[in-house]
Amino acid sequence: MVIDCAEPKRMVAFWCEALGYLPExxxxxxxxxxxxxxxxxxxxxxxxxxxxxxxxxxxxxxGQGPRVWFQRVPEPKVVKNRLHLDLKVSGGRAVPLPVRVQRVNAKAARLTSAGATVLRTLGGPDLDHYAIVLLDPEGNEFCVA
Known part of the structure; x- marks a missing residue:
């Protein structure tokens, strides 16, 4: 997998934190x-x-997930992603919603400390779903669910 970016070093550090990966x-x-x-x-x-x-x-x-290369490109990101990653941290619908919310919020808090920005929260009192949409340090959308 390749992600175009302006600052590979920054993206490596952020996505290692997000995915639990290591620099190659x-x-x-x-x-x-x-x-x-x-x-x-x-x-x-x-x-x-x-x-x-x-x-x-x-x-x-x-050794199970894909290798991710952060390719330096000269042009900035200018439009919304057509593809994004979903980081599944909640444990799924078998886990009570309050526990899922806590897990998602905890991961989102760690990632905002690492450079992400919260874009919006998905869910509500009548839904059995909760996720947070974030932007990585270069503005690429991803979800924590």
């Missing part, structure tokens, strides 16, 4: 991704300034 280390024997790419023969002058000096991708420590 460079392949064995290489001190950085930049070192790896140049060892493969990519000319140094073709690499953008700063590229590969800090991790730009994250991986699931359990």
């Amino acid at each position: 280390p460079p392949p064995d024997g290489h001190t950085s991704w930049r070192n790896y790419w140049t060892a493969l023969g990519v000319p140094e002058e073709e690499l953008p300034a700063g590229a590969g000096e800090v991790p730009e991708s994250i991986v699931d420590p359990a």
Whole structure:
């Protein structure tokens, strides 16, 4: 999975917190991704300034989830996402609604401390559903449910 962004380092830190992932280390024997790419023969002058000096991708420590690469792009985000992630933290409908609300609120609080912004809350007294829509540090929408 690839996410376009302006600041890969910031996005790596945020999404590691959100997903419980780790920064992807460079392949064995290489001190950085930049070192790896140049060892493969990519000319140094073709690499953008700063590229590969800090991790730009994250991986699931359990090896089950997808690798996510944060690709630096020059243009800013200008429209709403057509795709977003749902972080399932509530335990599902088998869990009482008050417990689900508490779990969702706790995760959303951790993520706002890490740089997310709350956009809106989904749910209500007559619904058996509760979620919070947030924006990551670069304005990409995602849900905590």
